[in-house]
Amino acid sequence: MVATVDIVNKNGSISIKAIVRYKGYFVTKTFPVKGSQKATTEKKAKMWGLDIEAQIDNGTYRKEEKKPNFTVAQAIDRYIKDGNPKKSEDTRQRYISALNWFKKEIGSLPIKTLERSDLKQCRDKLKKKHKEVPIKGKPGQGKVTEEFISNSCVNRYLAYFSTFLTYCVDEYEIIKTNPMIGAKLKLKENEPRKRWLKELEERQSLLLACKNADYELYLCVLFALTTGARKSEILNLTWKNTDLENKAIYYLETKNGEDRTVPMPEILYEELKAFKEQSKVRHIKNDYLFTTPEGNQRFILIDKLYPEVVKSWNYEKITFHGLRHTYISIASLLGFNTSIVKKIVGHKFDSVTGGYTHADCESLRTPMNEIANFMIFGVKTSENITTKQVIN
Numbered sequence: 368m369v370a371t372v373d374i375v376n377k378n379g380s381i382s383i384k385a386i387v388r389y390k391g392y393f394v395t396k397t398f399p400v401k402g403s404q405k406a407t408t409e410k411k412a413k414m415w416g417l418d419i420e421a422q423i424d425n426g427t428y429r430k431e432e433k434k435p436n437f438t439v440a441q442a443i444d445r446y447i448k449d450g451n452p453k454k455s456e457d458t459r460q461r462y463i464s465a466l467n468w469f470k471k472e473i474g475s476l477p478i479k480t481l482e483r484s485d486l487k488q489c490r491d492k493l494k495k496k497h498k499e500v501p502i503k504g505k506p507g508q509g510k511v512t513e514e515f516i517s518n519s520c521v522n523r524y525l526a527y528f529s530t531f532l533t534y535c536v537d538e539y540e541i542i543k544t545n546p547m548i549g550a551k552l553k554l555k556e557n558e559p560r561k562r563w564l565k566e567l568e569e570r571q572s573l574l575l576a577c578k579n580a581d582y583e584l585y586l587c588v589l590f591a592l593t594t595g596a597r598k599s600e601i602l603n604l605t606w607k608n609t610d611l612e613n614k615a616i617y618y619l620e621t622k623n624g625e626d627r628t629v630p631m632p633e634i635l636y637e638e639l640k641a642f643k644e645q646s647k648v649r650h651i652k653n654d655y656l657f658t659t660p661e662g663n664q665r666f667i668l669i670d671k672l673y674p675e676v677v678k679s680w681n682y683e684k685i686t687f688h689g690l691r692h693t694y695i696s697i698a699s700l701l702g703f704n705t706s707i708v709k710k711i712v713g714h715k716f717d718s719v720t721g722g723y724t725h726a727d728c729e730s731l732r733t734p735m736n737e738i739a740n741f742m743i744f745g746v747k748t749s750e751n752i753t754t755k756q757v758i759n
Contacts, residue, residue, distance in 0.1 A: 369416030371409055381405065385412035387419045392428070394419050437541050439481065440474030443467075445539070446531055465527040468493075478535065479542055483550045486525075490552050493521045518554040525552050562685070563693040567745040569682050570693070574743070580676045583657050584668050586638060588690065593632045593739035595694030595712035597621070598669050598687050605654035611640055615728060618713065627713050630732035632739035633751040698738050701747070707734055 368389065374382045374397065383405070387394040396415060400408045422428035437445070443466050452462050472489055473481070498512045529547040536545055564570045570592060578585035590601045600618045608617040614631040621627065631639070642656075657665040669687050677684050685693075691712065698708045711731055736749040 369413050369420070371412050371416075383408050383412045385416045387416045389420050390423055392419075392423055394430075435541070437478050437539075438474060439476050439478050440470045442478050442535055442539070442541065443470045443474070443531065446534060451534060452530060461523075462527045462530075465524045466531060468496075468524065469528050481532075481542070481546050483546050483552075486528075486547055486550060486552055489528075490521060490525060490554070493524055494518075494554070496521075517556070519556045522553050522556065562689050563696045564685060564689075565696070570742060572682065573677075573680060573685075576676050576680050577673070581668065581672055582642075583665065584672050584676065586642060587657065587668055588673070588687075589635060589638060589743075591687065591690035592694060592742050593635045594629060594735070595691050595698075595708075597691060597713075600713075602655075602657060602664055602666060602669065604656045606643065606646075606656060607654050609639065609656060611636065611643065614732075621713050625713070627710075628728045629711055630728055630735050632735050634736075634739050634743055637751075694738070694742070697742050698734075701738060701741060703734055703738070707731065711735060711738075 368387075370386045370388075372384045372386065374384050376382060381400045383398045383400060385396050385398065396412070398408050398412045398415075419428060447463055447466065452459055454462065469489060472492060473485055476485065494515065496516050498514045498516050499510060525547070529545060532542070532545040532547055535542050564573065574585060574588060574592070577588045587601050590596055591598075594616065596616075596618070600621060603620070604616070604618075608619060610617065610631075614633075614636050615628055616631050617626070617628050619626050639656075653662055653664075655664050657668055659665050659667075673687050695708055695712060698711070711734070733749045736751075737747065740746055740748050740750070
């Protein structure tokens with residue numbers, strides 16, 4: 368039998384409590400009354416009760432499981448311990464870093480009580496968060512700078528936290544709704560910087576600007592534009608893995624965890640050959656291509672010097688990673704299929720593991736020379752052309 372009872376709440380509002388005593392079961396549920404809809408709410412409560420009785424008759428009724436009242440910190444810990452999010456390791460670490468920030472700020476709050484006002488406060492605190500520069504050899508640690516993080520970075524933190532909350536709704540069922548949905552927390556982002564250099568004049572002008580600033584910086588940019596290599600791959604290259612005799616480049620311990628071998632475009636070969644001759648007179652303690660006078664890796668080339676050159680450049684700003692986008696875009700423009708481009712730039716195949724064979728490397732030589740020549744000179748040919756014809 369279904370019974371209903373009026374309940375007066377502390378704030379003066381009214382709720383209807385439905386009570387089901389049926390075949391040994393005792394089930395209750397409270398329905399808040401909105402405005403003058405008491406009769407409608409009472410009808411809804413009785414219908415709920417009748418539905419519970421029908422479930423009991425059919426043997427399908429299950430007593431609602433009482434979920435533990437997790438704090439935000441406890442829920443985050445469980446989420447991470449369960450191996451979430453199911454992303455690449457780099458992406459997962461970015462999620463964890465963001466979630467740990469929220470854990471520090473609102474970790475003690477019961478997750479069921481989390482409100483939009485709490486999230487707006489977090490957003491406003493994030494706007495005043497200082498950027499951190501990673502410290503080499505100390506994963507997870509960074510040197511705090513004077514600069515605040517960008518609006519896009521704030522939005523990423525919020526997106527990562529929203530993904531976590533949705534998981535708490537759908538998988539853990541410890542909250543009923545994601546309080547971030549409809550909260551309008553997203554900040555207006557700055558105009559995005561240029562993603563790739565479509566015009567030949569832009570590419571040649573950038574190379575010349577870099578060459579005038581620092582020859583080794585010029586080589587780094589030439590590497591990126593003629594091979595599509597990542598920043599880390601270029602700066603970690605040693606002469607041992609830069610095979611001038613066979614005109615091949617061996618990338619080890621790449622971002623996607625796979626070694627790969629690619630042919631060296633003729634344009635790059637000519638420049639590196641001359642550069643190595645110059646390098647013989649230097650006293651270096653290691654085998655890296657680009658080093659400081661003390662013999663250490665010259666990270667400043669791309670991390671500091673490149674942004675300075677681009678800032679004074681006459682064209683729209685582009686990140687160093689944008690040069691990789693440029694390579695991929697030009698290769699696509701020339702009609703090379705995705706499988707060839709993936710082999711060159713090291714994008715991971717879903718169906719392939721391990722490095723490429725020597726035969727794979729040689730099959731890429733003509734495409735890479737053609738891409739490099741179009742990139743630097745705007746001509747569709749795989750024949751050897753020296754950079755001195757244009758970049759001087």
